[in-house]
Amino acid sequence: MKPAKRTLVSKWTKTKRLLQNRGLRKFIPETRLFSRTNLLYLLKKYRMIYVKPVKGSGGKGVIRAEVRRIRGKTLLRYQQGTTIRTFTSFGAFYASLYRTKFPRPYLVQQGIPLLTLQGRPFDIRVMVQRTATRRWRTTGIIGRLAHPKRAVTNYHSQGRPLPLRILFASRLSPARRRRLTASLARLGLRIAHDLGRKYPGFRELGVDVGMDARLHPWVLEVNTAPDARIFNELKNKRIFRRVLLYAKANGRYKSRKLPRV
Ligand SMILES: Nc1ncnc2c1ncn2[C@@H]1O[C@H](COP(=O)(O)OP(=O)(O)O)[C@@H](O)[C@H]1O
Ligand SMILES: [Mg+2]
Known part of the structure; x- marks a missing residue:
């Protein structure tokens, strides 16, 4: 038997699958x-x-x-x-x-009119990883602020990784921000449960979530080989260490060089 595939590149295949889920459809842009x-x-x-x-x-x-x-x-x-x-x-x-x-x-x-900070759009990366017992766990959440001249927030397109604490400072009280973070963590798990049922080989998902002015979360894409290193940009290294630990347990970064923490 062929081993189950660990990653899937096609955004179209992944999006179609999520659109079939009645509970998740409202989070997927047309x-x-x-x-x-x-x-x-x-x-x-x-x-x-x-x-x-x-x-x-x-x-x-x-x-x-x-x-x-x-x-x-x-x-x-x-x-x-x-x-x-x-x-x-x-x-x-x-x-x-x-x-x-x-x-x-x-x-x-x-297109989702993303929330902005100083005129620059931002979105959120939700990292969901399998544990040793094959459960899904949301291990890290980080915001990404677009470069002033760009329409994408990616780290590899000069986007700036920032904690939600900074991105939502002027919009939400700490208590509301924590509730929002918890709901993003749950959304990541729901996505992982659905995709993981269809593709049992998936071990790590990086869910890109955009928020509109009503704070409705929209899943812009789901990555099956998400880069842990973005979390190294946070001052608090606890999260990066955790994400990296799970990534390695899931067989990532066997040969690639990573910074020590
Ligand atoms: N439907 C959308 N509405 C608003 N912004 C989007 C949308 N799709 C993508 N973006 C922006 O473009 C970035 C890159 O798109 P994405 O689909 O994640 O492709 P990639 O695989 O290149 O990361 C997103 O992180 C977001 O900033
Ligand atoms: Mg992306």
């Missing part, structure tokens, strides 16, 4: 495969969308696109990396996006 029709449909419906590679990581190739009305005129624009392009027709907008993504398969996804 997502479709890239096509002219789907792009137009989601753009009209949400005004802001993300267009991203089916197989990607680190924020590479991720595009934020939106419709704007400026002085009676409709403008379409998208940002990839630090480049912004603006168009006056959907045809030109689509042609440019198509050229940019070609030949890779892409998704289009409802």
Whole structure:
């Protein structure tokens, strides 16, 4: 028998699975495969969308696109990396996006207006790992603040890892922030239980969660080989040590160099 796969790259396969779960559906942004029709449909419906590679990581190739009305005129624009392009027709907008993504398969996804700090969007990485007894445990939660010139929060795209304490300082009391953190930990576990049932080989999940102004959590993607090292950016090393311990027990970082803690 083939061993169960430990990782799964396709965001489309993982998203489809989560959308089938009635209890989890409300946390998953509407997502479709890239096509002219789907792009137009989601753009009209949400005004802001993300267009991203089916197989990607680190924020590479991720595009934020939106419709704007400026002085009676409709403008379409998208940002990839630090480049912004603006168009006056959907045809030109689509042609440019198509050229940019070609030949890779892409998704289009409802854009979540992420909470911001000093004008920069942030989201949250929830780390869920299997224990020695194959239970799931949320081992670490960390925020990521986008670089001022970018539309993605990834550490590998110059995003800045920060504790939720700092990101929510002006919005929530410590008690409310702790309740929010606990609910994010539970959401991570629910995602892990669902995906773990379908894919028993999964051992570690890094759930990317965006929050809107109502503090509703949205699962932007689920990583099956999440990087523990982002937690080394927290001053409190307890969390990094724990995440690393579980990661190693799960067979990660056998050969790769890691900083000592
Ligand atoms: N639907 C979305 N709404 C708002 N922001 C998003 C959305 N999808 C992605 N992003 C932003 O882009 C980043 C990278 O997207 P993600 O789907 O996690 O791809 P990657 O595998 O490259 O990390 C996210 O962490 C988030 O900052
Ligand atoms: Mg991600």
